[in-house]
Amino acid sequence: xxxxxxxxxxxxGPVAGRRVTLFSIVTVAFLALFLLMxxxxxxxxxxxTDAKSFREALASREVLHALWLSxxxxxxxxxxxxxxxxxxxxxxxRYRFPGHALVEALVDLPIVxxxxxxxxxxxxxxxxxxxxxxxxxxxxxxxxxxxxILCQFLVSASFGIRAAAAAFDSVDRRLEDLALTLGCTRGQxxxxxxxxxxxxxxxxxxxxxxxHAVGLFGPLMIxxxxxxxxxxxxxxxxxxxxxxxxxxxxxxxxxxxxxxxxVALVLVxxxxxxxxxxTT
Amino acid sequence: xxxxxxxxxRIGAFALRDLSLDVAQGDYFVLLGPTGSGKTLFIECLCGLxxxxxxxxxxxxxxxxxxxxRLRGVGYVPQHQGLFPHLTVEDNIAFPxxxxxxxxxxxxxxxxxLVDLLxxxxxxxxxxxxxxGGERQKVALARxxxxxxxxxxxxxxxxxxxxxxxxxxxxxxxxxxxxxxxTTLHVSHSVEEALSTGNRAGVMNDGQVVQAGALTDLLRRxxxxxxxxxxxxxxxxxxxxxxxxxxxxxxxxxxxxxxIQGKHEGPVTFVIRPESLQVLPTTADSEVxxxxxxxxxxxxALLNHVSDxxxxxxxxxxxxxxxxxxxxxxxxxxxxxxxxxxALPAEAIHVLP
Numbered sequence: 001x002x003x004x005x006x007x008x009x010x011x012x013g014p015v016a017g018r019r020v021t022l023f024s025i026v027t028v029a030f031l032a033l034f035l036l037m038x039x040x041x042x043x044x045x046x047x048x049t050d051a052k053s054f055r056e057a058l059a060s061r062e063v064l065h066a067l068w069l070s071x072x073x074x075x076x077x078x079x080x081x082x083x084x085x086x087x088x089x090x091x092x093x094r095y096r097f098p099g100h101a102l103v104e105a106l107v108d109l110p111i112v113x114x115x116x117x118x119x120x121x122x123x124x125x126x127x128x129x130x131x132x133x134x135x136x137x138x139x140x141x142x143x144x145x146x147x148x149i150l151c152q153f154l155v156s157a158s159f160g161i162r163a164a165a166a167a168f169d170s171v172d173r174r175l176e177d178l179a180l181t182l183g184c185t186r187g188q189x190x191x192x193x194x195x196x197x198x199x200x201x202x203x204x205x206x207x208x209x210x211x212h213a214v215g216l217f218g219p220l221m222i223x224x225x226x227x228x229x230x231x232x233x234x235x236x237x238x239x240x241x242x243x244x245x246x247x248x249x250x251x252x253x254x255x256x257x258x259x260x261x262x263v264a265l266v267l268v269x270x271x272x273x274x275x276x277x278x279t280t
Numbered sequence: 281x282x283x284x285x286x287x288x289x290r291i292g293a294f295a296l297r298d299l300s301l302d303v304a305q306g307d308y309f310v311l312l313g314p315t316g317s318g319k320t321l322f323i324e325c326l327c328g329l330x331x332x333x334x335x336x337x338x339x340x341x342x343x344x345x346x347x348x349x350r351l352r353g354v355g356y357v358p359q360h361q362g363l364f365p366h367l368t369v370e371d372n373i374a375f376p377x378x379x380x381x382x383x384x385x386x387x388x389x390x391x392x393x394l395v396d397l398l399x400x401x402x403x404x405x406x407x408x409x410x411x412x413g414g415e416r417q418k419v420a421l422a423r424x425x426x427x428x429x430x431x432x433x434x435x436x437x438x439x440x441x442x443x444x445x446x447x448x449x450x451x452x453x454x455x456x457x458x459x460x461x462x463t464t465l466h467v468s469h470s471v472e473e474a475l476s477t478g479n480r481a482g483v484m485n486d487g488q489v490v491q492a493g494a495l496t497d498l499l500r501r502x503x504x505x506x507x508x509x510x511x512x513x514x515x516x517x518x519x520x521x522x523x524x525x526x527x528x529x530x531x532x533x534x535x536x537x538x539x540i541q542g543k544h545e546g547p548v549t550f551v552i553r554p555e556s557l558q559v560l561p562t563t564a565d566s567e568v569x570x571x572x573x574x575x576x577x578x579x580x581a582l583l584n585h586v587s588d589x590x591x592x593x594x595x596x597x598x599x600x601x602x603x604x605x606x607x608x609x610x611x612x613x614x615x616x617x618x619x620x621x622x623a624l625p626a627e628a629i630h631v632l633p
Contacts, residue, residue, distance in 0.1 A: 178362040180349040181327045183379030183427060192379070196366045 042258075045251055053248035054255070062228045063237060063253060070233040071260070073145065074213040077152035081160040081209045086195070086202065089164025094173070110158045118154050119219025122147075147224040148231060152213035159212060163205020167198035207268055214261065281305040281463055282326065282431055287335035289325060296321055296487040299335070303431075303480075306461045308454070310474035310495075312510065313484030319467040320359065322484070323435050326465070327356045340430030340463075350379070355424030355462075359436045361416050363408035369419050370404040376427040394422050397459060398452070414445040418452070425462070434466045438473060450476040471511055483507050500553065501630045508551045508632070514604040515557070521548045521631070531629070534600025536579040540629045549632045556628035557605035559595065559614070560621040578623035579603075586614050597622055 057063045125131045126142050141147040171194050179189035217235035224231045234257050241250035287299040296318050303309040313319050324330040328349035336345045344352045363372050377387045395401050398418045438446040474481050482492035491503040502508040519533035521544035529544040581599035593611050597603040
């Protein structure tokens with residue numbers, strides 16, 4: 001389905017006509033100012049690095065491995081986050097239970113906590129009896145690739161859950177109920193009515209979560225380590241190169257991250273545009 | 281058919297209490313009631329969206345009280361229509377058939393005659409947000425009818441529309457019913473809607489069905505003052521009844537005497553619809569007037585006010601107590617401040633039980 005579903009009757013989105021008012025000038029001026037800041041930063045980065053550093057970075061096996069690992073771990077994390085965010089967001093949105101407010105606060109906690117704290121907590125947990133048992137009998141997390149995914153998941157999942165809950169809030173419950181009279185089971189009603197209507201909000205949450213996961217390095221340095229060709233991701237590469245004074249290489253790697261992120265964002269926007277306007 | 285027995289449902293301070301109702305196979309039944317009388321709750325019990333605390337619901341001869349909504353054989357059009365905004369009109373109508381995993385060819389076969397019947401072929405590719413209120417209602421109706429339900433439940437199907445679309449859709453509903461003969465329960469707060477669509481009706485008040493039957497019965501022979509008022513039978517008059525030797529009775533009120541059919545005794549309340557009253561001119565001769573009054577079962581009354589209602593004139597009389605009459609004569613035929621004889625035909629008078 002490539003056609004675009006129109007928005008509901010409530011007028012949202014672009015206003016008709018092109019009247020220039022003081023108000024529109026002010027809002028557009030702020031937009032221009034913000035864009036200027038972003039563009040200036042990008043320009044200075046590009047100006048500071050040189051083609052040689054780029055070539056060096058792209059030719060380096062370590063950097064390429066880190067790039068691949070960044071893409072791989074962040075995608076796995078985001079898949080896990082969506083897998084969790086959909087049922088958790090639905091439960092938070094639709095069910096009221098004792099302690100609901102407390103549960104919401106706990107779900108939000110990783111958003112306000114410094115990410116390093118999560119890495120530290122993970123390290124502490126895996127030094128306990130239970131943690132050790134998991135390490136021995138199940139998956140080895142400490143200083144390993146699964147550890148990277150675990151860190152990214154824990155730090156970023158809240159963004160996905162928050163967005164999914166908000167998206168489900170915006171879906172009219174009555175439509176879900178109505179689907180039951182139109183031959184659906186609860187599960188079918190969710191799959192055919194609620195989920196498609198919440199889709200854009202969930203995708204937006206996944207993008208934010210993914211961005212966080214990709215940029216994460218603090219807890220990884222503590223919990224997953226920064227071993228080259230093993231647990232080094234691009235965000236840690238930037239940090240490592242910086243710490244040994246190779247600013248040009250750090251910037252070149254950062255530019256690679258930026259390019260990858262831009263491609264991903266444009267792709268996601270293009271894929272979800274057909275149904276835009278469903279959720280606020 | 282629908283058969284409800286002893287339905288109880290408590291939600292907060294409101295309750296459906298011991299609600300029973302029968303809608304025969306192929307009937308178009310209009311359930312009337314003021315806002316807040318529990319009509320929507322009742323219809324949600326029928327759909328299975330709400331579980332009653334007690335009582336039973338039978339649809340199409342099956343006890344569906346414990347069944348999930350999808351297994352009840354109901355086609356439900358809620359007040360908000362509930363078109364799925366992420367699906368086109370065609371996908372909306374096909375929705376219940378796809379839920380039942382019918383083959384694509386069967387879906388096409390089912391849709392075509394329905395789309396023709398409702399005249400919505402030109403809307404199939406559109407999105408619900410781009411439809412008018414009347415179009416949306418028709419699409420919702422098509423979607424409810426697509427799985428060929430045993431009963432069709434319509435919750436205030438036309439109340440969101442403007443007056444002319446409302447009349448048009450009521451005629452459509454009537455026509456569709458005559459075509460498909462699907463047992464229909466139409467919930468409404470409008471007497472006009474009931475008169476233009478249904479053949480039988482019930483009146484709900486405070487979580488109970490207080491009277492059900494043929495529409496003409498509800499109109500002419502209300503079972504209570506509430507029903508009389510709901511149908512805007514404005515003349516509700518307390519009187520003293522005395523049985524007459526010929527089998528009829530005499531009603532005395534505000535110094536007037538009327539004869540009616542049937543035996544009644546003691547204090548009673550009678551009703552007569554405003555359109556049943558006849559307004560006669562008086563003469564200066566009081567003896568002639570008295571005689572005319574006896575012959576025509578009428579009372580002398582002073583015309584206080586005339587208001588033009590388009591199709592008819594509403595006349596407010598004072599006959600010791602207020603009497604309202606509707607007349608199709610032009611407004612110039614009446615003069616406020618004049619005395620008239622207002623006839624209350626015996627056969628139009630109904631004494632409340």
